[in-house]
Amino acid sequence: MESDVKLFGGPAESVAPLAPGSAAGKKGLKTDALGLFSSVVIGLASAAPAYSLAATLGLIVAGVGLQAPIITMLAFIPMLLIAYAYKELNTSDADCGTAFTWATRAFGPRTGWMGGWGIIVADVIVMANLAEIAGIYGFRLLGFDSLADSRMWTTVAGVIWIIVTTAVCYVGIEVSATVQRWLLCTEVAMLVLFAVTALVKVYVSPPPTAIHVSASWFNPLHVDSARALTAGVLAAVFIYWGWDTAVTVNEETADSTRTPGRAAVISTVLLLIVYGLVSTSAQAFAGVGTEGIGLGNTNNSGDVLSGLGNAVFGSQGPGWFFSKLLIFMVLTSAVASTQTTILPLARTVFSMAAHKAIPSRLARVHRRFLTPTWSTVGVGLVSIGFLILLTTISRNVLADSIESVGLAIAFYYGLTGFACVWYYRKVLTRSSRDFLFKGLLPGLGGLMMFYFFYYAAFVVYADPDYGATSIDLPFIGRTGGVTVVGLGALLLGVVLMLVTTRGYAASLRLQRSLLPRSLPPQTAVEPTSRYVPADSRSGVGGDWFDLIPLSGSRVGLVVGEVLGHGLHAAVTMGRLRTSVRVLARLDFPPDELLAHLDDVVGQNAKEQASVHGGDSTGSEGAEALGVTCLYAVYDPVSGLCSMARAGHLPPAVVSPDNGAVTYPELPPGPPLGLGGRPFQSAEFQLPAGSLIALFTDGLVQAPDNGTDVGLGLLAGILAQHRLPLEELCDRAVATLLPGPVGDDAALLLVRTQMLDEHRTAVWELDADPATVGDARTATTGQLAEWGLEDLSFTTELIVSELVTNAIRHAAGPIHVRLIRDQSLICEVSDTGHTSPHLRHAANDDEGGRGLFIVAQITEQWGTRYMPSGKIIWAEQALS
Known part of the structure; x- marks a missing residue:
């Protein structure tokens, strides 16, 4: 048992358990906590x-002058679009990883990782800045101006x-939401009071600086230049940043697929x-x-705002109180934003884990509070470390770091916008609404x-004269510190991404290498298949399918799934696929x-348990035990198909006459x-x-569909059974998995075929040595009819030896069957259940050489059992 931990002075708690799952709403967070x-x-x-x-x-005013109001409004447009x-993305996948999860599903794990890294960079830098601002305004509110100017004390605060x-x-x-309600109500009330008081004084008792509101303020064409307009909008865009926190807490929100998205749009409009x-x-x-x-x-x-407080409210009587309240408002704004910045940061890290x-230890959930534990504590510690480090190094570097946060914000917002388009690319033409809002x-x-x-x-931040610092870069020259810090932070993410996503790449490469590279043509069936890998390391696992040629022109069809994900699940799948092929050939x-x-799975689980000290509940042990499988054998001579399943979904079977599924x-x-x-x-x-159609549950359990809905959609596609198999497979994947998926999906689709009756010949013989000659004669005649003289x-010799053995060691009628397929197959069946054994006869042995001779002149031979006896078969290659 792991040791107990004690956090924030609270009661000792057992080490928080890992998130029970990675899917949206399955991570163990508290649901329906927010409205x-x-x-x-x-x-x-x-x-x-x-x-x-x-x-x-x-x-903004310094850049665009009197057009500042319209610039703050124009910045609303890209924010509303994002x-x-x-x-739209939250509607399909209400995952608290937001940009990380959606970009992963749209573009792959590496791009998604960078989306999550953009959130982490922006939030860590802003938390350090907001905390310092809260410290400064806290001292100002209490009248300790000297402490507010002290680097050490503002850092401590x-x-x-x-x-x-x-x-x-x-x-x-x-608790977070309750605190925010009080802080935000104070903040908004003071902003409205400040705005109304200022406007009233402009028209009642204007100060010398006052100017009346003009329509020209809201005309962006009055800005001096396009460069100034762009720079102004660029500065204004980031005052809207933060509304996406409403979506980041989606897994803890009532009606998680609708409420967070509505809250995001409402928030931007209110801003x-x-x-x-x-x-x-x-x-x-x-x-x-x-x-x-x-x-x-x-x-x-x-x-x-603080500079305007005394001017708007006055410095005497109630005005003094409101001026102080304005400072308190800025303080509470910084504190509130510090707290709410922790929420998306911790949940992004939690989702990534x-x-x-990233390391799964960060995906632990508090047993009682149902909040992320190590990710919340971890991001707080990292923010503290970042604040202390940059404050110690230089306040100029800290200032440039704060401005560089805009690059991280623009990066992950833009990535999310394109992820939405690519995620829904297959449904954009479905309706005008889909095209507008999803594309x-x-x-x-x-x-x-x-x-x-x-x-x-x-352009702006790269100017050496912009910001507090500049750096002389090799081959580039002096560059603004804001650009260096901002792009440097993102490039650091690229390095970390390559390290942390190599597990996914290795899992996917291993998974693909263990699956059939192609399905060889078979007489029994016309096959095709699809494997759709998961979009993240947590999804790539042990789904597999296979088509196994068997004796007598039969074919084995198999599909299976290993519980768990990653390298261990892929390795377990590889072992089991090999085991199935070996057992099928028997x-x-x-x-x-x-x-x-x-038995094989149980043995693997015992081996894993012994490695982990007898604990079979670990991830590797669970993967070894949680295996589902469906195995079917189809015989093209008789048209019979036998199936059995182990915890797996049944296959879909489509009638060739009416397409009934x-x-x-x-x-x-x-x-x-x-x-x-x-x-x-x-x-x-x-x-x-x-x-x-044999398939894993990943095909019919997409986020938008329950299993029953998925099975119904699959049936509707397969009902078009006359289409080519490749087209049917493509339609099934496009319909059931219209976007990227969180779990592997495998589909094996075959169309059955019957062997022409003129390509088989069957004789029944009595268990009498005299019939051996009859068998040889009938065999020679049939081969002549097929043109296989x-x-x-060799075929006479095979039939003679196998029929003789059947007469010696079994009773009852004997059947001889010849099948002309891709090879010439000779089968001799009897009522015995004793398996023949190949051995090397000694020089003085009178018998024991017949089966050895058969093995030498055939490509392969074997035994298979029936309820009424056994069949000895041998195959020869056709010239």
């Missing part, structure tokens, strides 16, 4: 509207704020209203001058975000084959390795042209 209102509050609080305006409005991308807000997030999402109102009123009251309270005064650009994109709007949002990323990184019927395979009720059997009732076979007569001598 629409709480989600909107969290989205608004994460944007920190008071602090964002205080720190950004002066910069919000729709979040809304910032560390304390990170610890406090991390603790709040740790003890539960409801538009607040920003438009406050920026207009502040500009009307203070003007855009470069002196005094003017918004263009560079001395006030870091905090225009649950999907095994056009998210695509435009992605283009805008990547344009801002390029413009900021290589001609075991389906129920006996599964019984023997059950059925799922045969096979006798249920437990998954392999778990013990229980014995396996049973069922036998069906299938006419030529029947379709048999060159095989007469």
Whole structure:
């Protein structure tokens, strides 16, 4: 048993368990904890509207002058477009990994990892900044201005704020939401009061700087240049950032597929209203001058609201209180945003760990609070370390790091917009709504975000004179520190991505190498197949299919699935696939084959348990035990198909006459390795042209579909049975898995064929030595009719030896059957159950050489058993 831990002074808890699953809603987080209102509050609080305006409005005015209000509104457009991308993607996959999960499913694990890294970089940097700001304003609120100017004390206060807000997030999402409701209500109320008071004074008792609101303020064409317009929008875009937290807590929200997306859109619209109102009123009251309270005064650009507090509310009586309340508002805004920044950061890390994109230890869930444990604590510690490190090195580097956060934001927002388009690319033409909200709007949002990323990184921030630092790069020259830090952080993610995703790449390569590279043509069936790998390391596992040629022109069909994911599941699958092929070549019927395979799985589980000190509940032990399998044998001579299953879904069988699709009720059997009732076979007569579809549950359990819905969709596709098999497979995958999937899916589809009756010949013989000559004569005549006279001598010898052995060692009638297929097959059946053994006869032995001779002149031979006896068969190659 692992040791106990004690966090934040709370009671000692057993080490939190790992998330029970990686799928949306299956990670063990507390469900239905938030409603629409709480989600909107969290989205608004994460944007920190008071602090964002205080720190950004002066910069916007410096760039575009009187057009600052319209610039703050134009920045709303790309945010709304990305919000729709979040809304649509969340509808299909309400995973708290958001950009990480969706980009993974759209573009693969490496691109998805970079999306998650973008969130991590942005949130860690912003948390350090917000915590420091909260420390500064805390001292100002209490009147300790000297401490507010002290690097050491503001850093200490910032560390304390990170610890406090991390603790709040740790003890539960409801506590976080309750705190946010109070903080946000205070913040919004003060912003509205400030805006209304400022506008009233502009028209009642205007200060010298006041100017009346003009329609020209809302005309972007009045901006001096396109460069200034772009730079202004670039600065304004990021004051909206943070609303996506409402979607990041989706797995803890009621109606998780709808509420978070609606909350994201509502949050951006409310931010538009607040920003438009406050920026207009502040500009009307203070003007855009470069002196005094003017918004263009560079001395006030870091905090225009606190500087306007005394001017708007006055410094006496209630005005003094409201001025202090305005400072408190900026403080609470920074604190609230610090707390809500922990939520998406911790849940992104948690989701990445649950999907095994980073160490799975970070996917632990608190037993009582049902919150991420190590990911929440870990991101708090990392943020503290980042704040202390950069403060110690240089405040200039810290300042440039804060500005560089815009690059990470534009990167993962833009990636999410394009992920939405690519994720839904197959359904964009389904309706005008799908085209608009799943394609056009998210695509435009992605283009805008990547344009801002390029413009900021290589035009604005790359200027050596921009920001507090510049760095002389080899082959490039002096470059702005903001660009170096921002792009450097993303490039660091590329290195980490290559290291952490190599497990997925190795699992996928191993999985593909262990599956059949191609399905060889068979007389019995026309086959085709599809394997759709999962989009992340947590999904690639042990799904497999196979087609095995058997004696007598028969064919074995198998599909199976190993519980678990990653390299261990793929290795287990490889072992079992090899075992099935070996057992199938021994001609075991389906129920006996599964019984023997059950022994193999049980033995593997015991070996894994011995390695782990007798614990069979570990991941590797679970993979060794949790195996489902379906095995079927089809005989093209008789048209009979026998099947047995071990915990697997039954196959779909399609009639060639009317296209009716059925799922045969096979006798249920437990998954392999778990013990229980014995396996049973069922036998069906299938006419030529029947379709048999064997599949794993990943095909019919896509996120949008339950199993019953998936089986119904599959039946509707297979009902078009006259289409080519390749087209049917493509339609099945496109319909059932329209986007990337979280679990492997395998499909083996075959169309049955019957062997022409003129290609078989059967004789019944008495158990009398005199009939051996009759068998040789009949064989020679049949071969002559088939034009195979060159095989007469060897075939006569084979028939003679096998019939003689049957007469000697068995009783009852003897049957001889010749099958002309891709090879010439000779079968001799009798009522005995004694298996013949090949041996080397001694020089003085009178017998024992017949079977040895048969083995020498044939390609292969063997024995298979029937309820009434056995069949000895031998195959010869056709010239």
